[in-house]
Amino acid sequence: MHLYKPACADIPPPKPGPPRGRRVSRGPRAHGPAAGWPGARSPSAERKQLERFLHLHGLSLHDSTRAPSGMRYRNLGKSGLRVSCLGLGTWVTFGGQISDEVAEQLMTIAYESGVNLFDTAEVYAAGKAEVILGNILKKKGWRRSSLVITTKLYWGGKAETERGLSRKHIIEGLKASLQRLQLEYVDVVFANRPDNNTPMEEIVRAMTHVINQGMAMYWGTSRWSAMEIMEAYSVARQFNMIPPVCEQAEYHLFQREKVEVQLPELYHKIGVGAMTWSPLACGIISGKYGNGVPESSRASLKCYQWLKEKIISEEGRKQQGKLKDLSPIAERLGCTLPQLAVAWCLRNEGVSSVLLGSSNPEQLIENLGAIQVLPKMTSHIVNEIDNILGNKPYSKKDYRS
Numbered sequence: 289m290h291l292y293k294p295a296c297a298d299i300p301p302p303k304p305g306p307p308r309g310r311r312v313s314r315g316p317r318a319h320g321p322a323a324g325w326p327g328a329r330s331p332s333a334e335r336k337q338l339e340r341f342l343h344l345h346g347l348s349l350h351d352s353t354r355a356p357s358g359m360r361y362r363n364l365g366k367s368g369l370r371v372s373c374l375g376l377g378t379w380v381t382f383g384g385q386i387s388d389e390v391a392e393q394l395m396t397i398a399y400e401s402g403v404n405l406f407d408t409a410e411v412y413a414a415g416k417a418e419v420i421l422g423n424i425l426k427k428k429g430w431r432r433s434s435l436v437i438t439t440k441l442y443w444g445g446k447a448e449t450e451r452g453l454s455r456k457h458i459i460e461g462l463k464a465s466l467q468r469l470q471l472e473y474v475d476v477v478f479a480n481r482p483d484n485n486t487p488m489e490e491i492v493r494a495m496t497h498v499i500n501q502g503m504a505m506y507w508g509t510s511r512w513s514a515m516e517i518m519e520a521y522s523v524a525r526q527f528n529m530i531p532p533v534c535e536q537a538e539y540h541l542f543q544r545e546k547v548e549v550q551l552p553e554l555y556h557k558i559g560v561g562a563m564t565w566s567p568l569a570c571g572i573i574s575g576k577y578g579n580g581v582p583e584s585s586r587a588s589l590k591c592y593q594w595l596k597e598k599i600i601s602e603e604g605r606k607q608q609g610k611l612k613d614l615s616p617i618a619e620r621l622g623c624t625l626p627q628l629a630v631a632w633c634l635r636n637e638g639v640s641s642v643l644l645g646s647s648n649p650e651q652l653i654e655n656l657g658a659i660q661v662l663p664k665m666t667s668h669i670v671n672e673i674d675n676i677l678g679n680k681p682y683s684k685k686d687y688r689s
Contacts, residue, residue, distance in 0.1 A: 358402075358659055358660065359372050359373070359374070359401060359402025359403065359659060360372070360373045360659065360662075361373065361404075362639075362640050362641065363561070363640065364476070364506070364533055364534050364561050364563070364640045364641070365533045365534050365555065365559050365560050365561025365562075365640060366533075366555070366559030366560075366561065367506060367533040367534075367559070367561075369436065369475065369476075369505070369506060369533070371404065371405045371436050371563075371640055371641045372402055372403045372404045372405050372436075372641060373634055373639075373640070373641055373642065373659075374403055374405075374630070374634075374641065374642055374644055374655075374656060374658070374659065375403060375404075375405030375406065375407055375436075375563070375641045375642070375643045375644065376394065376395065376398040376403055376405070376406050376407070376643070376644055376645075376646070376652075377407045377408075377565060377643040377644060377645045378391075378406070378407065378408040378409075378412055378417040378420075378421060378645075379409070379412055379417075379565070379645055380412075380645065381394075381645055381646065381647055382408070382412065382413065382416070382417035382420045382421060383412065383413030383414075383416030383417045383419070383420055384412075384413050384416075384417075385647050386647055386648070388420055388423070388424075390647075390648065390649070391420050391421075391424060392424050392427070392428075393649050394646055394649060394652050395421075395424050395428070396428070397649055397652055397653060397656075398644075398652065398656070399428070399430060401656050403656075404434060404435055404436050405436045405438070405641055405643075406421060406435065406436070406437055406438070407438045407439075407440075407563075407565075407643050408421050408437075408438070408439050408440075408469075409439055409440035409441075409478075409480060410439060410440065410441055410442075410443065410444050410461055410464065410465050410468075411440070411442065411443040411444070411480065415464075415465075415468055418439065418465055418468035418469050419468045419469075421437075421469060422468055422469035422470040422471065423470070425437075425469070425470070425471070426470050432471070435475075436475045436476070437469065437471060437474050437475055438474060438475060438476040438477070438478060438508075438563075439462075439465045439469070439474050439477060439478070440477070440478040440479070440480035440510055440536075441453070441457065441458055441461045441462060441465070441477060441478070441479060441480055442479065442480035442481050442483070443480070444457060444460075444461040444464065452483045452485060452486060453479050453482075453483035453486045453490075453491045453494070454483075454485075454486050454490065454494075455490050455493065455494040455497075458479075458491070458494040458495065458498065459494060459497065459498060462474075462477055462498050462503050462504065463503070466503065472502070473502055473503050473504055473505065474503070474504050474505075475504070475505045475506065476504065476505065476506045476507065476508055476533070476534065477495070477498060477503075477504040477506075477507050477508075478507070478508045478509060478510045478534075478536055479491065479495070479507070479508070479509050479510065479512070479532075480510050480511070481510065481511050481512070482509075482511070482512050482513070482516050488516075488519050488520055488523050489523050489527065491520065492520055492523045492524050492527075492529050492530075492531075493527075493529060495507040495529075495530065495532075496524070496529040496530045499530055506530075506532075506533045506534070507530065507532055507533070508532045508533055508534035508535060508536065508560075508563070509532050509534070509535045509536070510535065510536035510537075511536070511537070511538075512535060513550075514546075514550040514551070514553065514554055517532060517535060517554055517558075517560055518554065518558070520532055521558045521560070531558065531560075532560060533559065533560060533561065534560060534561045534562070534563050534640065535551060535554070535560055535561070535562055535563070536562075536563045536564070536565060536643075537551065537562055537563075537564055537565070538564065538565055538566050539562070539564035539565070539566070539567065539633055539636075539639065539642075540566055540567050540568065540569045540573060540629065540633065541569070541573060541610075541614075541629055541632060541673075541677055542569055542572075542573075542607055542677075542679065543566075543569070544679060544680070544681050545681045547562055547564060547636065547638070547639065548636065548638075548680075548681050548683070549681045549682075549683045551638060552638050552683070555638055561638070561639075561640040562638055562639050562640060563639075563640055563641050563642075563643065564633060564639050564641075564642050564643065565642075565643040565645075566643075566645070567629055567630045567633045567642050567643075567644065567655075568626055568629055568630070568645075568655075569607075570592075570595050572598075572599060572604070572607060572608075573611060573625065573626065573629045574625070574626050575611060575625050575626070577599045577604075577608065581599060581600070610676055610677060611625060613676045614628065614673065614676055617669065617672060617673065617676075621661060621664050621669070623657065623658075623660075623661045623664075624654060624657075626651075626654060626655055626658075627654060627655065627657050627658045627661050628658075628661060629658075630642060630644070630655055630658035630661075631658040631659075631661035631662045631664075631665050632665065632670070632673060634658065634659075634662050634665075635662065635665040635670060644656075
């Protein structure tokens with residue numbers, strides 16, 4: 289290491305002062321570097337100047353520093369991208385379970401509540417979900433820079449070349465998604481599942497390409513194993529390419545292993561964060577299935593016969609019993625069972641954002657209320673929940689050390 293040695297011309301001449309050994313009173317001492325700067329202002333003066341500047345541009349200091357709803361924001365993994373800790377997903381609902389008008393209501397409620405993350409995929413409703421999302425964004429006219437829009441690639445069509453993670457489909461699939469969304473770029477593009485037919489280097493090169501072309505800001509994975517994510521990271525580092533920043537994973541009271549044991553290792557070692565989905569286990573935790581399957585529920589849809597079978601199975605009945613045992617905790621905290629379940633997901637600091645899926649405004653407003661429950665999730669409450677669930681995964685290592 290080379291240390292900088294100033295030349296004689298760089299060293300300012302000594303200032304005249306009192307002889308050594310004599311102490312001279314100089315009055316009150318200024319604290320902080322700003323005190324000696326020309327034209328330095330007091331904190332109150334700085335605040336007033338900032339308020340005047342924001343007022344000229346139609347903004348307020350309160351609106352610029354914190355969302356009125358109390359929404360919290362976290363970094364997506366170890367990237368610099370700030371995302372709301374609650375996001376809105378479009379799986380099943382947009383283009384399927386709900387009308388376009390209800391979809392607009394949901395997005396408006398979410399955005400006005402401080403949500404900046406909206407997630408979709410090329411496969412949702414065969415691309416219709418992206419079309420609806422794009423139409424709403426265009427109609428609302430929200431600043432693009434205030435939004436984090438994510439989409440996922442893998443199933444793009446019926447042709448052999450319209451699915452998978454080949455370079456061809458990643459580039460063509462993302463271009464098609466952008467056309468449906470009516471956007472110049474997405475903030476994060478996800479590989480919606482692993483592709484054993486495509487070499488990892490090809491996948492990472494294609495993701496790096498779409499980022500370098502300005503079609504996306506970051507890329508991530510969804511339903512990849514820890515080993516596959518680590519391989520993608522290693523390939524990216526080996527060939528000076530861009531590694532993934534996030535994994536989308538299922539996470540709720542009855543699905544914990546991956547997010548609580550596997551992903552923390554990836555976060556501490558390579559900076560990959562977690563964006564989780566299905567916090568209510570496809571509605572199982574909502575309590576709506578306590579007495580069977582309602583006709584208007586997701587489990588009543590023909591394409592979700594698997595969910596219905598899961599609910600009425602022996603394991604499903606056991607889960608309903610545990611949810612009844614959790615209800616007194618929710619009542620004690622002054623919240624509903626869904627709010628408790630979402631807040632439980634958020635209490636995990638390794639989770640960057642939890643994606644909500646709602647079919648009506650009342651449900652979304654209720655789930656967004658989990659933000660108010662989060663401060664009540666003390667270690668005592670979490671341990672009480674763990675004792676009822678009896679499924680806390682065991683990790684041999686502490687990756688923080």
